[in-house]
Amino acid sequence: MTSESGVERGSGAALHDHGAGDVLAIEDAEGRTRLIQATSEQTLAQVLFLEGLWPTKPFCSGLGRCGHCLVYVVDDSEPSPNTPTTDERKTLSPEVLEQGGRLACRRQSESGLRVRLPFAFPRTAAESAAAFESNGIALERAVSGSLALAVDLGTTSLHWQLLDDKGVLAQGRELNPQLAAGSEVMSRLGFALAAPGNARMLRDVVLRRLHELTMALPAPVDRICVAGNTVMTALLLEWPLKGLAAAPYQKPHAGGFWTRLPFQETSLELSDHHAPGNAEGRHGGRTYIPPQPAPFIGGDLSAGLAALHFTAASPPAFPFLLADLGTNGEFILALGQERYLAASVPMGPALEGIGMSCGATALPGVWVDVVVTPFGLRPRPLEDPDGGNSDTGGTEHIDVPRSKPDRQRISGTGYLALLAGLLRLGLLDRTGGFAAGDSPLARRVGLGLADRDGERRFLLGPDVYLTGRDVEEVLKVKAAFNLAFSRLLAEGGIQPEALRAVYLAGALGEHADFSALEELGFVPPGYRRRIHPVGNSSLAGAALLVNSPEARDWIERIAPMITTLNIGQEPDFFSHYTQRLVFRHV
DSSP, X not given: OBOTTSEEXXXXXXXXXXXXXXXXXXXXXXSOEEEEEEOTTSBHHHHHHHTXXXXXXXXXXXXXXXXXXXXXXEEOOSSOOOOOOHHHHHHSOHHHHHTTEXXXXXXXXXXXXXXXXXXXXXXXXXXXXXXXXXXXXXXXXXXXXXXXXXXXXOSSEEEEEEEETTEEEEEEEEEOTTGGGOSSHHHHHXXXXXXXXXXXXXXXXXXXXXXXXXXXXSSOEEEEEXXXXXXXXXXXXXXXXXXXXXXXXXXXXXXXXXXXXXGGSSSOOBTTBOOOSOOTTTOOOEEEEOXXXXXXXXXXXXXXXXXHHHSSSSOOOSSEEEEEESSEEEEEEXXXXXXXXXXXXXXXXXXXXXXXXXXXXXXXTSEXXXXXXTTEEEEEEOOOGGGTTOOSOSOEEEEOOOOOTTSOOBOHHHHHHHHHHHHHHTSBOTTSOBOOOOSHHHHHHGGGEEEETTEEXXXXXXXXXEEHHHHHHHHHHHHHHHHHHHHHHHHHTOOGXXXXXXXXXXXXXXXXXXXXXXXXXXXXXXXXXXXXXXXXHHHHHHHHHTTOHHHHHHHHHHGGGEEEEOGGGSTTHHHHHHHTOSSSOO
């Protein structure tokens, strides 16, 4: 509701969930103001997300690195505590700091603060749904038979495919609307458990988006399959979360069943907010949840395993490794028809490009590869499907931001290729330190190495650079992958040369230069020929499981056979992990 003075009252989510607190005045770029209530225990970023005022974009989970949570703070208190923090001085320019620019993730919602946003308030849920529904979804052809929806619900992204009796009708991808609450599973869990109502809000924003999607279709959806990791699935279905938040970890449910999401019920109600759109005659249907083999081996990996088994010309030869790498690395080592070992290791958001100095998810315009040429380093940006150069095939609805041409960004696979190239040139040593190359090409490329803002940076362009901290984040990912790889093979009693294939799922498999994985030590030397990209195997598995009783029966039979290694809880985990913090396979 807006008063005559132009001041809107917030939704009251923060007040409802946390009790009385400070009233904050939030002004957007169009001069509209909302009064919202929060407590000083909350950061400004949390308050803004709870009020639905944050845009959907990848953040660095409160690390103070990405700068995406920029707000302008006015502090009337005396003495003022609004001095810029160290993180803010590193991330924001002096001009922005002088204007009151601050990082919302590093600021508490203290009394006396007035906050100005550098963007307009997002559309309300009703406005967003109406726009989505009125635009509709372009289909390749007329619908034949019943409709089914396959969904890969990732921590960062939401991918979907619409299918009928003849195959794929449309497909799309967008960012997970929960992103502002944390860019990886543990920060998302932390937010969900921080206060009553937070988990329900995370559930609602995804349910609302799925409902908007079904309402934009020309006919009702009969079946849905949602393949997600255990945390995303638990949030969606309101399963207990505490067993996923602290050791000893416990999975909240085994999965492998049909259910109904709220908008598939006859009475549609999402928390305190009603999902918009005319639901008359559009509810109904069922949703399949794939098996959840272990606390951090979820339906995304079981769906991927089913896709690998059923969609290839013939099932892969044993033994093989399926690796799905994102903010969490999930692995299944298939040793035989009835013997499977699994492991999960936290990798952080670096492979998603999140939290890196110039990082971004693999969106159009973002560097997904960097090649060493006789003339220096040459980046390869991801092409924009709307420009007619898409290799996705079919009709695709894409609702993701484009990288601004005046602000270059690098994806996780781009960072891998860049570091591998610097290693080959001798500009990076195996411990992750910058070095001086000996060749003429290395010396020319090495001119980009400079000291900026108190740290060593490798300048790649006017506004894009690599820091020692970025190298360290990739090194941590490499060590985690290397450890999981080694422990699984050791537990399985096989040597690396006995492994027939490594199947890489997700964006890493789609865009990565496999020679870079070998150069950085993710896999043993000479292994690149054994690496096979399988794209979004979670989505492919969801599309299979939503329609195939045979595939559902198979994965439900296989899931209990998967034995999980608790690598992170092993007594010698830390020593084995630190041993692998080098760019070579250990």
